[in-house]
Amino acid sequence: MHTDPTGPAxxxxxxxxAKITRGDLEPGSPLSEVSLAHEFDVSRTPIRExxxxxxxxxxxxxxxxxxxxxxxxxxxxxxxxxxxxEVLEGLAAALMARRGPCHxxxxxxxxxxxSEVTSQAGDTDTYASQVQGFHQxxxxxxxxNKLVEQYGRLMNQLSFYTLVRKTLDHPGRAVNxxxxxxxxxxxxxxxxxxxxxxxxxxxxxxxxxxxxVPRTRTTLSIDREP
Amino acid sequence: MHTDPTGPAxxxxxxxxAKITRGDLEPGSPLSEVSLAHEFDVSRTPIRExxxxxxxxxxxxxxxxxxxxxxxxxxxxxxxxxxxxEVLEGLAAALMARRGPCHxxxxxxxxxxxSEVTSQAGDTDTYASQVQGFHQxxxxxxxxNKLVEQYGRLMNQLSFYTLVRKTLDHPGRAVNxxxxxxxxxxxxxxxxxxxxxxxxxxxxxxxxxxxxVPRTRTTLSIDREP
DNA sequence: AGATCGTATGTTGCATGCATGTCCGGGTCA
DNA sequence: TGACCCGGACATGCATGCAACATACGATCT
Numbered sequence: 422m423h424t425d426p427t428g429p430a431x432x433x434x435x436x437x438x439a440k441i442t443r444g445d446l447e448p449g450s451p452l453s454e455v456s457l458a459h460e461f462d463v464s465r466t467p468i469r470e471x472x473x474x475x476x477x478x479x480x481x482x483x484x485x486x487x488x489x490x491x492x493x494x495x496x497x498x499x500x501x502x503x504x505x506x507e508v509l510e511g512l513a514a515a516l517m518a519r520r521g522p523c524h525x526x527x528x529x530x531x532x533x534x535x536s537e538v539t540s541q542a543g544d545t546d547t548y549a550s551q552v553q554g555f556h557q558x559x560x561x562x563x564x565x566n567k568l569v570e571q572y573g574r575l576m577n578q579l580s581f582y583t584l585v586r587k588t589l590d591h592p593g594r595a596v597n598x599x600x601x602x603x604x605x606x607x608x609x610x611x612x613x614x615x616x617x618x619x620x621x622x623x624x625x626x627x628x629x630x631x632x633x634v635p636r637t638r639t640t641l642s643i644d645r646e647p
Numbered sequence: 648m649h650t651d652p653t654g655p656a657x658x659x660x661x662x663x664x665a666k667i668t669r670g671d672l673e674p675g676s677p678l679s680e681v682s683l684a685h686e687f688d689v690s691r692t693p694i695r696e697x698x699x700x701x702x703x704x705x706x707x708x709x710x711x712x713x714x715x716x717x718x719x720x721x722x723x724x725x726x727x728x729x730x731x732x733e734v735l736e737g738l739a740a741a742l743m744a745r746r747g748p749c750h751x752x753x754x755x756x757x758x759x760x761x762s763e764v765t766s767q768a769g770d771t772d773t774y775a776s777q778v779q780g781f782h783q784x785x786x787x788x789x790x791x792n793k794l795v796e797q798y799g800r801l802m803n804q805l806s807f808y809t810l811v812r813k814t815l816d817h818p819g820r821a822v823n824x825x826x827x828x829x830x831x832x833x834x835x836x837x838x839x840x841x842x843x844x845x846x847x848x849x850x851x852x853x854x855x856x857x858x859x860v861p862r863t864r865t866t867l868s869i870d871r872e873p
Numbered sequence: 874a875g876a877t878c879g880t881a882t883g884t885t886g887c888a889t890g891c892a893t894g895t896c897c898g899g900g901t902c903a
Numbered sequence: 904t905g906a907c908c909c910g911g912a913c914a915t916g917c918a919t920g921c922a923a924c925a926t927a928c929g930a931t932c933t
Contacts, residue, residue, distance in 0.1 A: 451884095453883090453884075453885095454884080454885070455883095455884085463917075463918085464917060464918045464919070465885090465917095465918085465919090466692065466916080466917055466918065466919090467916080467917065467918095469696060469885085469886090470695060470696050470699045471699075473696045473697075473699065473700055474699055474700055474703050477700050477703055477704070478703070479796075483885090484885095484925095485885075485886085485924090485925095486884070486885055486886075486923080486924045486925060487884070487885075487924090487925060487926080488883095488884060488885075488925095489884095489885090498792070498793060501791045501792060501793040501794065502793050504738065504742070504791060504793075504794070505735075505738070505791075505793055505794060505797065508734045508735070508737070508738045509731075509734070511734070512730065512731070512734045516730070565727045565730060565731075566724070566727060567724060567727040567728050567730075567731055567801075568727065568730070568731060570705075571731065571797060571801075575793075575797075677914095679913090679914075680914080680915070681913095681914085689887075689888090690887060690888045690889070691887095691888085691889090691915090692886080692887055692888065692889090693886080693887065693888095695915085695916085709915090710895095710915095711894085711895095711915075711916085712893075712894045712895055712914070712915055712916075713894085713895060713896080713914070713915075714895095714913095714914060714915075715914095715915090
């Protein structure tokens with residue numbers, strides 16, 4: 422019954438947040454304090470504290486005296502968040518270019534090299550996680566903890582993991598994406614902050630378009646091929 | 648005794664946040680739950696919920712089983728936050744330029760015109776509030792609520808209001824700042840998102856430099872005059 | 874039959890009490 | 904004199920109980 426696979430060291434906030442961002446629950450589902458309390462084997466008090474924080478993060482909505490519900494971002498909010506994502510990741514690329522060699526740069530090089538192979542092979546699952554790794558490594562490599570925090574919040578709200586998969590189903594997107602990753606990496610290696618930022622923003626914008634402009638049939642995507 | 652000037656409609660979170668960002672308390676001051684509960688005439692439970700949220704916002708630090716303290720951002724964190732401020736306000740300028748005429752644009756025009764007069768007159772107090780208004784109006788005018796939220800959090804953490812005043816004490820900064828505001832406004836009026844973003848970021852960067860590079864004597868600032 | 878009102882139930886909001894951990898100070902011993 | 908140990912005061916952490924409100928459902932009246 423009330424058990425979850427997260428380790429015992431993780432805090433209650435992280436566990437509940439994970440439960441929500443994991444996507445197990447439908448948007449709009451009610452989150453009863455008592456049932457959560459029972460599930461996590463604590464009383465309602467710490468649950469309430471956590472829920473208030475998750476509301477501040479934008480993951481849930483607390484209707485006073487009524488109940489707590491999983492929040493469903495409107496389409497408009499999603500667009501807004503992707504605009505933020507673009508500039509935040511752009512900043513990350515610029516900062517990383519300015520910073521020069523570091524551990525994350527090595528990781529990034531390996532990541533890009535590996536994802537080039539994966540994208541050609543058409544292994545969507547693996548490539549999806551590599552994309553995740555690319556963006557996260559980039560943000561981490563910016564050496565700006567506040568950026569990491571804000572970015573993390575944004576990604577949680579976007580439930581990004583669930584969205585990425587859809588994009589990559591578009592034919593040709595993976596190889597395009599991989600090529601753009603390589604371009605960004607080159608700019609960073611060249612210590613060109615402006616170029617890295619611009620290229621990264623273009624990349625994020627392109628990926629966003631793939632997500633936000635769904636096509637009725639996948640064959641329509643050929644108009645984006647060279 | 649335990650009364651504060653904030654209206655009765657404001658939530659407890661906002662009241663406590665205001666109490667902290669107001670700057671009444673020294674960084675590092677302890678915030679006892681019981682004293683806060685008594686001050687706001689509630690029990691410890693809602694106070695605890697609010698404190699947890701303020702910790703998430705980065706305004707306070709809760710040392711488990713020890714106490715809660717007003718957080719003092721490190722210099723590094725301040726630099727990090729200003730980097731974020733730069734791209735966020737840059738995004739705001741770009742979005743507002745793309746958006747075209749709107750209520751906030753009118754406000755911005757009035758603001759810039761008024762602050763040009765004020766800066767020449769040397770009325771630092773008034774100009775400080777006008778600067779505040781310029782930046783806030785710009786962010787509001789971007790028509791991106793997520794941006795407004797993130798920006799608001801950032802400004803709270805920066806205790807920006809307390810910092811701005813210092814900058815403006817630098818001779819000549821006010822007129823320079825005013826001129827830069829005018830440039831940004833012009834770019835927005837010209838519907839030039841890229842130009843608006845670039846100009847805005849330069850402006851924010853310049854202001855930041857004024858803040859982060861304190862001089863031992865104010866007379867040293869003459870080397871920045873034309 | 875349809876609308877309305879009262880009640881039953883489930884939820885959150887908050888106050889309180891107890892358990893637990895931390896920190897500081899005095900007393901003791903070497 | 905110095906280090907060490909121990910106990911009390913105070914803080915948080917959490918469980919629980921009660922009150923208040925919102926919602927849904929069913930009986931009742933027209």
